Amino acid sequence: MTSYSLNETKKIAADFASTLRGGETIALEGEIGAGKTTFTQGLATALGAEGLARSPTFTVLNVYPTSREPIKKIVHVDAYRLKTSEDILNLGLEEWLGQPDSIVLIEWPNMVEEVEVKTDYVVRIEMGELVDERKIEIEKK
Amino acid sequence: MRILGLETSCDETSVAVIESRDNRSFVIEKSLIASQAAKHAEYGGVIPEVAARCHVEVMFPLLEAAGVSRDGSGIDFIAVTAGPGLVPALRIGVEAAKALAFAWQKPLIAVNHMEGHLASVFLPSIKEPGATQILPELPAICLLVSGGHTELLLMKDFCEYELLGKTRDDAAGEAFDKVAKLLGLQYPGGPEISRRALSGNRTAVNFPRPMLDSHDFDFSFSGLKTAVAVYLKANPIENDDDINNVCASFEQAAIDVLVEKTRRAVEKFQPKSVIVSGGVSANTFLRQEMKNKLSLPVIFPFIEFTGDNAAMIAAAGAWRVARNELVDPLRVEADPNLRLV
Numbered sequence: 001m002t003s004y005s006l007n008e009t010k011k012i013a014a015d016f017a018s019t020l021r022g023g024e025t026i027a028l029e030g031e032i033g034a035g036k037t038t039f040t041q042g043l044a045t046a047l048g049a050e051g052l053a054r055s056p057t058f059t060v061l062n063v064y065p066t067s068r069e070p071i072k073k074i075v076h077v078d079a080y081r082l083k084t085s086e087d088i089l090n091l092g093l094e095e096w097l098g099q100p101d102s103i104v105l106i107e108w109p110n111m112v113e114e115v116e117v118k119t120d121y122v123v124r125i126e127m128g129e130l131v132d133e134r135k136i137e138i139e140k141k
Numbered sequence: 142m143r144i145l146g147l148e149t150s151c152d153e154t155s156v157a158v159i160e161s162r163d164n165r166s167f168v169i170e171k172s173l174i175a176s177q178a179a180k181h182a183e184y185g186g187v188i189p190e191v192a193a194r195c196h197v198e199v200m201f202p203l204l205e206a207a208g209v210s211r212d213g214s215g216i217d218f219i220a221v222t223a224g225p226g227l228v229p230a231l232r233i234g235v236e237a238a239k240a241l242a243f244a245w246q247k248p249l250i251a252v253n254h255m256e257g258h259l260a261s262v263f264l265p266s267i268k269e270p271g272a273t274q275i276l277p278e279l280p281a282i283c284l285l286v287s288g289g290h291t292e293l294l295l296m297k298d299f300c301e302y303e304l305l306g307k308t309r310d311d312a313a314g315e316a317f318d319k320v321a322k323l324l325g326l327q328y329p330g331g332p333e334i335s336r337r338a339l340s341g342n343r344t345a346v347n348f349p350r351p352m353l354d355s356h357d358f359d360f361s362f363s364g365l366k367t368a369v370a371v372y373l374k375a376n377p378i379e380n381d382d383d384i385n386n387v388c389a390s391f392e393q394a395a396i397d398v399l400v401e402k403t404r405r406a407v408e409k410f411q412p413k414s415v416i417v418s419g420g421v422s423a424n425t426f427l428r429q430e431m432k433n434k435l436s437l438p439v440i441f442p443f444i445e446f447t448g449d450n451a452a453m454i455a456a457a458g459a460w461r462v463a464r465n466e467l468v469d470p471l472r473v474e475a476d477p478n479l480r481l482v
Contacts, residue, residue: 032319033370037310037363055311055363057318058289059151060227063477083192090194092229131371 003134009035009125010042012136016123017046022071022100025118028107030125035134036107039123043105044074056107057081061091072101079108088117142217142462143170145209145241146455149200149234150226150254151289152176152193156203157451158216161459164299165276169267171207172452175199178206196233204237213245220458223251223468224479231475242470250458251468254449255481258285258418259296260456261442268445277440278413282406286399286427287419288314293358293402294482295410299460304482305406306358313395314421316362320369320391324384334388335424341382341389346372348394350401358402365394392426400430407435414438423447 003009028036037055044053048067056062056078064074075096082088096102097117106117119141126135148155154175160168179190179199188202209216221238224231235251242249266272282305283294291308311319314331321330326337351364369391378384403415414437421427423444431439446453461467 031370032323033367041310052309054308055315057315058287058312059225059477061477063228087192087194090229091227127371127374 001136001138002128003035003136004130004132006035006038006132009038009134009136010045013039013042014046016138017043020047020071020103023098023102024120025097025104026106027117027119027122028105028125029122031127034125034127035136036125039125039136040074040076040105040107043103044076047071047074047103049074066103070101071103073103075102075104077104077106079106085116093117142459143215144218144220144455144458144462145207145213145216146252146451146453146458147200147219147221147234147238148254148257148449148451148454149196149230150222150224150449151230153449154196154199154203154233155449155451155454156200156207156209157455158207158209159452159455159459161456161462164460164463165263167264167452167456167459169264169452172267172450173203173207174448174450175203178203194227194230196230200233200237213241213247216245216247218248218250218458218462219245220250220252220455220461222254222257222454223473224254224476226254226475226477228475228477231477235473235475239470239473248462248467249470249473250461250466251473252454252457252461253479253481254454255285255290255292256300256457256460257453258287258442259283259294259416260460261418261446261450261453262416262440263456264442264446264452266443266445268443272443275438275440277416277438280410280412281414281416281440282403282410282412283416283418284399284403284422285419286313286417286421288312288318288421290419291360291362291399293360293406295406295412296416300464302482306360306402308360308362309352310361310363311366313360313362313399314419316366316395317392317421319366320387323370323373324378324387326384331421331424334392335426337385338389338392338426341385341387343389343393345386346390348372348390350394350398353398353401358406360398360402362395362398365391365398392424396424396427396430399427400434403431404435407437412437414440416440418442418447420448
């Protein structure tokens, strides 16, 4: 899929969100500026999150309460500042991974070796030829 | 009153003991921040050098190094960051504070990390003990700007706030860090960009000033970050001058937005002063531009308190004690989404 704007990226994410049932773990890959957080904003809004999803680069992990049952929260992780697999494990993600009322979304910028977190989907975003162009691929694992 | 402060909201573990005379005047008896204390000869070894967020390993060494007595004698209140922040990190501080409050039978205050940053401008300097301190007059317009937050608030009085606006995506500090990464600069990127900007041309590249003209007090730095990424793809760096120019032009764009939005808030609300705090408030160019472009007092924390620290948490704790806002040590929990307003 190709997106030519922030809103189109959000629309693609919203369409994807409508297929989620709760308990999924989604890996989000792309370089700085690709649109990982924008995608997450589209997904979170579609699931009824109050307010906008914000970049978790410095907070590491954000939790957004959502209202589209049975999904009650999105756990939005950014691995940008994590260095080792221990860092990921120390986040205590087991509390949320696979829980039917949660969606876990992990941003993996192209620099951190992916740790063994069982993912259900991988979303890859690549910058295209034109300034606002993005190629978005969603792979079901 | 003597307050023990604990802060573990994200990367840092910090413990402080302060004396509060009133809400505005504090004496810092001890202020320990793990990442710095570990390198200090006096504490090296006692406080191990550990990776960021290893709160469990340094919490008790820090308490010991701070000279906190085993039975809590001499401490009147315990103040701990309850949020916002990273859940597993927050919990270490919160649970330690609860345990101490329970064991010592001392009152506990749950502090909002953002209020801590507001209180940081009231802290005296430890590094330069005689340094002149200018305290803000209230009401004040407050810009809280760090790696994780960018918010504009109206502080009507202690503990009375109105949220005017915040970032819709990336915080300003994050934009600095990511642009530094795009330029291949060493971590921490923010100070490095600032340093190189001094040798660069601030008008070399006309980067966007996102949301500058929006009729609100919200911010957006994601577009600026992406604009730099796109620019670099089209104009690869060839030498140091290129890097310095991008640093200078980017910094100008980011600071322009922060200063202009603050200026408009001042115009609308007519406060007595402006407070700028959080990690990015250490940025020299931001300090300079704020003072040049605003005609009322602009107060910054001393550099040593711009980052996360427990002294500011203890000070914010004092504000809440004055309002008798204590919490039940058996019930308080970390809240990653704790809101100030």
